[in-house]
Each structure stands twice: as structure tokens, then as C-alpha cells.
Amino acid sequence: MSADDELVAAAAAGSPAATGALFDTYWLVAWRAAHAVTGRADLADDAAQDAFVKAMQSLGKFEQGRPFAPWIARIAVNRARDLLRSERRRPTARLDEDAAEARPPGGAAQLLAAIAALPNDRREAVVLHHVLGFTVGEVAEIVDAPEGTVASRLGRGIAQLRQTMEAEHA
Amino acid sequence: MPDENGIEHELREQYPQPSAAATADARAAVTALGRPTRPRRRRFVALALAVTAVAAGAAAEILVVHEGTTKARAGIPSFDVAATYSTTGTQAQGQCPVLYHKTSDGTSHSYFPVLSDSAGPAGSTVRISAPLPVLDEAGHYVGPGNPDITAYLNLDFAQWDSVIRSNEAPVPSVAGAPVDDLGTHHVAGGCNFQMQVTIPSVPPGTYPIVFLYRYPGTEPNGGSTFDAIPEHFQVTAG
Numbered sequence: 010m011s012a013d014d015e016l017v018a019a020a021a022a023g024s025p026a027a028t029g030a031l032f033d034t035y036w037l038v039a040w041r042a043a044h045a046v047t048g049r050a051d052l053a054d055d056a057a058q059d060a061f062v063k064a065m066q067s068l069g070k071f072e073q074g075r076p077f078a079p080w081i082a083r084i085a086v087n088r089a090r091d092l093l094r095s096e097r098r099r100p101t102a103r104l105d106e107d108a109a110e111a112r113p114p115g116g117a118a119q120l121l122a123a124i125a126a127l128p129n130d131r132r133e134a135v136v137l138h139h140v141l142g143f144t145v146g147e148v149a150e151i152v153d154a155p156e157g158t159v160a161s162r163l164g165r166g167i168a169q170l171r172q173t174m175e176a177e178h179a
Numbered sequence: 180m181p182d183e184n185g186i187e188h189e190l191r192e193q194y195p196q197p198s199a200a201a202t203a204d205a206r207a208a209v210t211a212l213g214r215p216t217r218p219r220r221r222r223f224v225a226l227a228l229a230v231t232a233v234a235a236g237a238a239a240e241i242l243v244v245h246e247g248t249t250k251a252r253a254g255i256p257s258f259d260v261a262a263t264y265s266t267t268g269t270q271a272q273g274q275c276p277v278l279y280h281k282t283s284d285g286t287s288h289s290y291f292p293v294l295s296d297s298a299g300p301a302g303s304t305v306r307i308s309a310p311l312p313v314l315d316e317a318g319h320y321v322g323p324g325n326p327d328i329t330a331y332l333n334l335d336f337a338q339w340d341s342v343i344r345s346n347e348a349p350v351p352s353v354a355g356a357p358v359d360d361l362g363t364h365h366v367a368g369g370c371n372f373q374m375q376v377t378i379p380s381v382p383p384g385t386y387p388i389v390f391l392y393r394y395p396g397t398e399p400n401g402g403s404t405f406d407a408i409p410e411h412f413q414v415t416a417g
Binding site: 025028029032033036037040041044050053054057058061062065117120121124135136139140142145156160167170171174 | 186187189190191192193194195196197198201202204205206208209210336339
């Protein structure tokens with residue numbers, strides 16, 4: 010039984026400590042996955058929290074032996090998409106604005122602005138793979154797309170980032 | 180993950196994090212939850228079937244033709260280790276058919292190529308054939324284009340992009356064995372392609388053959404590449 014399995018089993022049995030440990034371990038994963046979709050911290054806050062609440066209430070659906078991170082990330086991505094759809098009346102997500110409070114100045118700001126400019130599907134793939142460390146196969150499961158499509162989005166996303174960064178440094 | 184000193188590294192270091200307030204709110208909400216239900220065990224049947232197929236040396240996927248999607252992405256340099264190959268193509272008459280292959284588990288699909296043989300010793304000649312992708316990422320028909328298709332033996336498909344990094348070696352799927360460039364075929368018209376490669380001298384084992392398609396910058400998928408789901412070839416002793 011993996012560490013994830015033990016925590017999930019304990020949390021499912023009602024252990025507050027196990028629930029807290031799951032949260033502490035995977036909150037950042039859920040939040041960043043949600044942020045990758047929405048590009049906005051406020052929506053990521055809501056989506057990630059909703060995702061964790063839903064996950065804790067659905068531990069019966071968690072399959073033993075599987076890693077917890079892709080599971081919570083998928084829930085967060087789906088919830089973030091729902092929230093984003095409900096926010097369509099608002100302007101397009103602008104990561105560069107809302108991330109300003111959290112990001113350092115300089116090159117990092119340029120990089121995050123470049124990330125914000127990526128199409129949503131590419132940003133999701135880039136963040137899930139390169140920031141959160143999921144494999145291409147895991148990303149494919151999380152975003153519900155074929156592996157090749159995810160790999161394509163990754164390649165195009167990174168190429169677009171490099172192009173943007175090089176243009177800014179030119 | 181590749182390119183530890185590049186954009187990917189910066190992303191991991193600089194990507195936004197949740198605020199302390201949001202974290203505290205969420206933690207309170209989550210830990211206040213009631214007692215959930217018990218987890219269930221995962222399904223082992225599909226995994227067992229997959230293991231059986233690999234153990235039997237079968238081709239990696241069962242091929243079923245369906246309608247589907249395609250993909251594309253950024254440029255690829257080549258590296259050394261050449262191999263002989265020959266090519267043929269079917270001239271396009273109007274639009275090419277929209278085809279792709281669905282894997283046996285029904286979850287992954289691609290225009291992945293078919294190998295004439297799934298096993299043989301080093302030095303074996305293998306013929307590869309496949310329809311060409313004709314849809315863009317959005318599912319719009321863009322035609323087959325005229326890509327350069329490169330076959331790599333033992334490239335880790337999950338880290339395919341290691342072959343486009345100038346500052347690192349391609350990541351092998353089977354540790355200890357090299358990643359070999361089996362050759363590149365330039366498509367000049369047609370809805371499908373065939374190429375022939377020679378399996379290099381590598382230790383016996385089962386290796387993926389990963390295919391990357393590079394499109395000229397003047398085409399609808401210009402400057403991008405497409406990766407096909409890898410096939411596997413079992414290199415036998417002597």
C-alpha cells in the first residue's frame with residue numbers, strides 16, 4: 010500500500026490528521042492545476058477548494074494503487090473549467106494582471122505574461138507537465154485528451170514561450 | 180522533465196502560488212468535512228491484459244480505424260546515427276481520408292505507423308507505413324502536407340521533446356541503451372507514407388520506435404511537428 014493509499018484510507022475512515030496531510034501535500038497541485046485552466050488566482054482559489062471538498066467527499070471513487078496527484082488535478086481542472094464557463098461574461102482570463110500580486114519583478118514577470126498569452130489548452134499542458142511534473146500520459150488523463158494531442162500542445166506551448174521571451178529580449 | 184536550466188525550470192520556480200489566506204480558508208473547509216466513504220480497489224483486468232500482450236511480444240497496440248484528430252508542434256533538429264531507408268507515397272486525389280488508429284484500450288488514438296515486423300535481430304530491415312495526419316489541433320482539415328518524418332529507436336515518448344533540446348541528450352526509454360535516429364523520410368505528396376529502416380546494433384530487448392513529423396514553415400501546420408504514438412520492436416539475440 011502506497012503512502013497515498015494509506016492517507017486516503019485513513020481520511021476515508023474519518024481521520025482529520027490524514028485529511029489535513031492530504032490537503033497539505035496536494036493543495037498546491039490542485040491550485041496550480043486550476044490556475045493553469047483559469048489563469049486567475051481568484052478562480053483558482055475557488056476551483057481548488059471546491060475540488061478538494063469534492064475529492065474528500067468522493068474518496069470512495071479513488072482507486073487504490075493509483076497516485077493521488079493526477080486524480081485531484083483532474084478534479085481541479087474540471088471544476089476550474091466549470092467556473093471559467095460560468096465566468097464567460099467577464100473578460101478573458103488575464104493571468105498577467107492577477108498574478109502580479111504574487112510574482113516577482115523582472116524576467117519572471119515576462120515569463121508569466123508569456124504563459125498568460127498562451128491558448129488555454131497549451132497553458133494547461135505546459136503547467137501540468139513542466140510545473141507540476143505530470144507525465145504526458147497523466148496530463149492526457151487529466152485534461153481528457155489523447156497523449157499525442159497533449160504532446161503537441163506541450164511542444165507548441167514551449168515553442169511559443171521561447172519565441173515570446175526571445176522577442177522581449179531582442 | 181527536460182531542460183533543467185531553461186524555460187521549464189523558470190516556470191517551476193516562478194509559477195504563481197496560492198495565497199496564505201486562500202490556503203487557510205480551503206484547509207479549514209476541507210478538514211471540517213464529515214466522514215467520507217471507503218475507497219474501492221482499482222481494476223486489474225486491463226493491466227493484466229496489457230502485461231500479457233507485452234510478455235507475448237505482441238505489437239504494442241491493436242489497430243482499429245476510426246475518425247479522429249491530429250496534432251502538431253515545434254521544430255526538431257536531427258542528430259547522428261543514420262540508417263538506410265526507402266520511401267513510397269500514394270498521390271493524393273482531392274482530400275485524403277480522415278483516419279486514425281485506436282489503441283486496444285480504447286483511450287488513445289493516433290495516426291500511428293504500422294511495422295512490417297514486430298521482432299527480429301539487430302540489422303533487421305523493417306518497413307513502416309501509415310496514413311498521414313490531415314487535421315489540425317482544432318479538427319480542421321489541413322491536408323497531409325509534406326513533412327519530414329524521423330523515426331527514433333528507444334526514445335522515451337513521454338520525454339519526446341528531449342530530441343529538440345540542443346543542450347541535452349535524447350532521453351532513452353530503455354535505460355542503458357542509446358537513442359538511435361533511424362532516418363528521416365521526406366513526404367512529397369500522398370496520403371500515406373512508407374519508409375524502411377534498419378534496426379541498429381543494440382542489446383536484445385523491446386524498444387519503442389517513436390515517429391516525429393516536421394512540417395515546413397510554409398504549410399498550414401507550418402513550423403510544427405506531430406508525434407505518432409510509438410510502436411514497439413523486439414530486438415532478439417543473434
